Amino acid sequence: MAPWLPWHGQGLALDAGACLLDRLVGDPRPWLHPVQVMGWVIGWLRRPAEAWAGDQPARLRLMGLGITLVLVLGSALVGWSLERLAGRWPLVGLPLLLIGLASALAGRSLEQAVRRVLRALPDLGEARSRLAWIVGRQVDGLNGGEILRAAAETASENAVDGLFAPLFWMLVGAALVGWPQAAFTPRPGPLALAWAFKAASTLDSMLGYKIGRLRWLGTAGARLDDGLTWCPARLVALTLPLAAGRPDRLLGWFAAALREGAADPSPNAGVSQAAFAMAAQVRLGGVNRYADGPKAKPVLAAFAPPSDPAAVERILGLTLRLEVLWLGLALLGLTALGVVPPGLAA
Helix, strand or coil, X not given: CCCCCCCCHHHHHHHHHHHHHHHHHXXXXXXXXXXXXXXXXXXXXXXXXXXXXXXXXXXXXXHHHHHHHHHHHHHHHHHHHHHHHHHHCHHHHHHHHHHXXXXXXXXXXXXXXXXXXHHHCCCHHHHHHHHCCCCCCCCCCCCHHHHHXXXXXXXXXXXXXXXXXXXXXXXXXXXXCCCCHHHHCCCCCHHHHHHHHHHHHHHHHHHCCCCCCHHHHCHHHHHHHHHHHHHHHHHHHHHHHHHCCCHHHHHHHHHHHHHHXXXXXXXXXXXXXXXXXXXXXXXXXXXXXXXXXXXXXXXXXXXXXXXXXXXXXXXXXXXXXXHHHHHHHHHHHHHHCCCCCHHHHC
């Protein structure tokens, strides 16, 4: 069967189609989302794991590693199986593959959630209620300025966690394998890698807390998530000046994002927030209240004005432009490497 696009360009076309589908449709609420299934699996595995491990740190770490391996490898295997299906029976498999890839991206859902907070203002009670769905900090008592800072910070941090990190692994998968050749190669493609990342991210969001037994049970998942997000976060920091129309500031803003973000306890959240703070010219960071007490986060882009609705919109706009830019750069890269014919790039 002749390929519908030559070689690896097929994987890139699927990635681009998934980005478009995510932006147009997002995550319809009635639909079962893969992350929900991952969450159920974590819950099912956690109960017997804790029952056997009790309060013993070594056993909890071992069980956490086991849960991580089962969920991440299992998610990758399901994605790999759909890729094989798409390669052998494209009329059935390709639509499923496209939907699966779009499910790994959260561009539209993040944008909608942040804008729901903005629309609620100046009603502080409603804004806090909507903000509580998308942040981990305590929202009770936040004033308007603090709500706007929280919205800007979650928009910048989750742009990496929810969009650019899975997109990065989708693009890596596109470079590894194409269709219909995907049906005949053991290499993982975009969906296998994207769902493996989403599994690690879900583990971190559910178990990655330094409280109680989770201090040990969630270690493996949290560290894997940090590792898989490390490169995408820094690529975002490197390319955001281009999306902001400031290529002259590329190295300066990149160095500043690494320097200022290094003070954050997370190896990636501080870098991504600092990068968006520079590109959107908005001051972020400060003291946040969490369930286990207040925590002082580094102040980012201290020279810039504090967050306001326009700054939050700039972050959302930068996210969309950077998504398009990444797809364009990926096409140029594959063309330069000779795996996408020049005619496709034209």
